[in-house]
Amino acid sequence: MTHSNSAGTVGPIIFADTTARRQLLQEGEVVTLRKTTRTTGETWWRESRLGPKQGDVLVTEIGTVDPKQEESLAEYRELSGFESVRKWQAAIQKLNGSLPDTGHLYRVVTRE
Template identity: 60%
Template sequence: MSESEDADGPPSRVGPIVFADETARQQLLEEGEVVTFRARERSTGETWWRRSRTGPKEGDVIVEEIGECDPRDIEQLEPYGDKSGFQSAREWRHAINALNDGLEPGYLYRVRPINR
């Protein structure tokens, strides 16, 4: 049973994921995996990604939750820094702050392309 499927019915819907930040997009496209911070919990499983909230589909991906994260604690970002696309966990934290209008606890997700 996939992560997006429940025992009582058909697969649940997984909304698209947006990569507005160029650094994260490049990590996904060039390295085939990106770890991303989201301020709110999101659905996981197979979906697609886009550059903006209303932009066109760019590719198919699978989204997996890593877990809760408080970006104010740099040590929580450091294990995933090399997969964020940023030069350091501190640079990543700066981007999280800018994209989310502050540093509040949220969630980390691993996103990988689906090769079809």
């Protein structure tokens, strides 16, 4: 299900976590978990909410998961950039203040 709006505007995606940023920069793609749904499609990424544009990306939705369940993240762990699901969960918890009951996975790929 795509969440891009009718005007075609897709908000930028923020990668505050250094591990996820490194994965995107080095591999050209990253799987990221967001607490709430977000728009998908062509956009750009930045390191912070008000930071400058770092690059162009394509955001596609993978689906909804329970991030508290290791098996729901295990399939995507390698593309997350984290060494283990537990380290990914710790980063999710740090960025969100807690580990949410529901999360939304997105694949983000760099564009030229």
